Amino acid sequence: MYELVSPVNPRAVFKYTGHILLAFAAVLLGPTGAALILKEPEAFLFYGITAFLTALTGLFLYKGLSDSELELKEAVILAALIFPLCSIISAIPMALSTGLPYEDAFFECVSGLTTTGLSVAPPEMPPLFFFTRAWLQWVGGIGIIVLVLGVLLRPGTTAFRLYRVYLGETRIRPGVITTARLLGRVYLGLTLASFLLLRAGGMSGFDALTHALSAISTGGFSTKAESIAAYPGFLLPCLVGFSSFMGAISFSLYPDLLKNPGKLKKDPQFRYLLKLLGGGTILFALTLLSPEAPSSFFFRQLPAAAFQVVSALTTTGFSTISLEPVSDASKFFLSILMCIGGSMGSTAGGIKLFRLIVILSLIKMVFFRFFLPREALTPLKVNGNLIEAEEIKTLTSFVLLYLGVLIASAFIFMLFGTGASDALFEVSSALATTGLSVGVTEATLPLFLKLLLCADMLLGRIEIIPLCILLLPQTWIRRT
Numbered sequence: 001m002y003e004l005v006s007p008v009n010p011r012a013v014f015k016y017t018g019h020i021l022l023a024f025a026a027v028l029l030g031p032t033g034a035a036l037i038l039k040e041p042e043a044f045l046f047y048g049i050t051a052f053l054t055a056l057t058g059l060f061l062y063k064g065l066s067d068s069e070l071e072l073k074e075a076v077i078l079a080a081l082i083f084p085l086c087s088i089i090s091a092i093p094m095a096l097s098t099g100l101p102y103e104d105a106f107f108e109c110v111s112g113l114t115t116t117g118l119s120v121a122p123p124e125m126p127p128l129f130f131f132t133r134a135w136l137q138w139v140g141g142i143g144i145i146v147l148v149l150g151v152l153l154r155p156g157t158t159a160f161r162l163y164r165v166y167l168g169e170t171r172i173r174p175g176v177i178t179t180a181r182l183l184g185r186v187y188l189g190l191t192l193a194s195f196l197l198l199r200a201g202g203m204s205g206f207d208a209l210t211h212a213l214s215a216i217s218t219g220g221f222s223t224k225a226e227s228i229a230a231y232p233g234f235l236l237p238c239l240v241g242f243s244s245f246m247g248a249i250s251f252s253l254y255p256d257l258l259k260n261p262g263k264l265k266k267d268p269q270f271r272y273l274l275k276l277l278g279g280g281t282i283l284f285a286l287t288l289l290s291p292e293a294p295s296s297f298f299f300r301q302l303p304a305a306a307f308q309v310v311s312a313l314t315t316t317g318f319s320t321i322s323l324e325p326v327s328d329a330s331k332f333f334l335s336i337l338m339c340i341g342g343s344m345g346s347t348a349g350g351i352k353l354f355r356l357i358v359i360l361s362l363i364k365m366v367f368f369r370f371f372l373p374r375e376a377l378t379p380l381k382v383n384g385n386l387i388e389a390e391e392i393k394t395l396t397s398f399v400l401l402y403l404g405v406l407i408a409s410a411f412i413f414m415l416f417g418t419g420a421s422d423a424l425f426e427v428s429s430a431l432a433t434t435g436l437s438v439g440v441t442e443a444t445l446p447l448f449l450k451l452l453l454c455a456d457m458l459l460g461r462i463e464i465i466p467l468c469i470l471l472l473p474q475t476w477i478r479r480t
């Protein structure tokens with residue numbers, strides 16, 4: 001925070017925004033090419049022109065401004081700008097090609113790029129619309145910064161600071177550029193594996209592609225109004241759930257997994273993920289029972305309960321059952337799982353398992369201190385790694401901000417007449433970038449609430465602090 005005493009350098013921010021726009025112009029070529037294949041000539045024109053103008057603007061900023069290294073604060077600003085800026089751009093061709101109101105197209109693009117999956121669009125939409133949403137989720141999952149690092153930037157201080165803001169300190173290779181490229185290959189490999197699994201399970205090629213893009217990015221957009229409930233049987237829901245699970249594991253574990261499978265079991269986040277999935281399935285199945293239901297009904301609920309728990313905890317947002325009629329206890333339980341989220345270093349949203357582990361370790365240490373002398377040193381460690389005091393402060397601040405945004409947003413929904421459990425569920429889904437809904441999010445939702453959900457989705461994906469720094473006056477104006 002002390003760096004913010006001096007404001008950011010706008011020239012540096014705009015120059016590297018040029019890099020981002022060039023990368024996003026390449027992203028827009030995805031739906032442009034899909035429009036050509038799906039024979040939607042108007043959409044091809046709209047997406048093609050938008051891609052061209054985005055690239056032209058990016059090139060102008062990149063070439064027109066002088067070189068300068070990014071400071072950490074400027075890298076934070078860029079991380080905060082990426083998702084809203086790209087959502088604004090991508091909503092233009094989506095609105096023009098589908099006839100959606102711009103604010104609804106913007107909602108869909110925010111939901112896509114933040115890998116959320118909430119939707120206000122009608123179920124009858126052209127195939128390109130479904131592909132574009134899934135494509136945006138896939139791009140949003142890996143992050144446009146990773147594309148910039150892997151393709152456009154040279155190794156150096158700027159690349160390191162962008163990597164640090166977006167992906168943290170952990171590196172699986174010596175350089176941040178090589179790490180970003182390796183993460184990209186892992187992401188692509190997981191997506192291909194998911195596509196092949198879903199295709200083998202009986203999905204059509206188009207559905208397998210869109211669901212693979214959404215599952216590995218833990219996004220949850222489906223081509224069907226009923227989501228995964230539209231696919232009968234046990235196999236496809238199981239394969240979709242497994243794909244979502246793969247996306248919620250830290251990508252840093254995958255490169256060496258074939259050489260050292262035991263590395264996965266040693267990861268505390270992976271162990272917590274399995275425990276929460278196992279225990280959560282039993283508890284959620286219990287919440288689905290009514291007092292008069294026979295005991296055998298519990299076992300019949302387990303497959304659906306397992307899928308919904310996987311979907312909520314990995315923050316994917318697919319569904320095999322309607323959540324509108326379930327009890328308040330069921331909604332509250334899923335809200336907790338969504339807020340917890342998946343592993344740090346994955347595409348999952350929420351508070352993240354690593355932060356939960358640190359908080360639980362901190363609580364344990366507080367109790368343990370009562371049995372030790374006051375002068376005894378008790379460093380906080382997770383999996384053998386020391387957690388510094390500064391990291392604990394940042395983590396605690398994030399969790400408190402997260403809960404504050406959650407409570408404030410839910411309260412606003414309640415002011416508009418939404419029930420407490422439904423308000424908490426819908427806001428938890430947006431803030432955790434999950435996409436599960438109890439029917440609150442729809443086309444008739446007031447514009448203010450749509451924008452509130454957009455803000456929650458952006459805050460959940462950017463993780464609050466960078467967006468707050470972006471909006472601080474002293475970020476841009478020098479103090480006198």
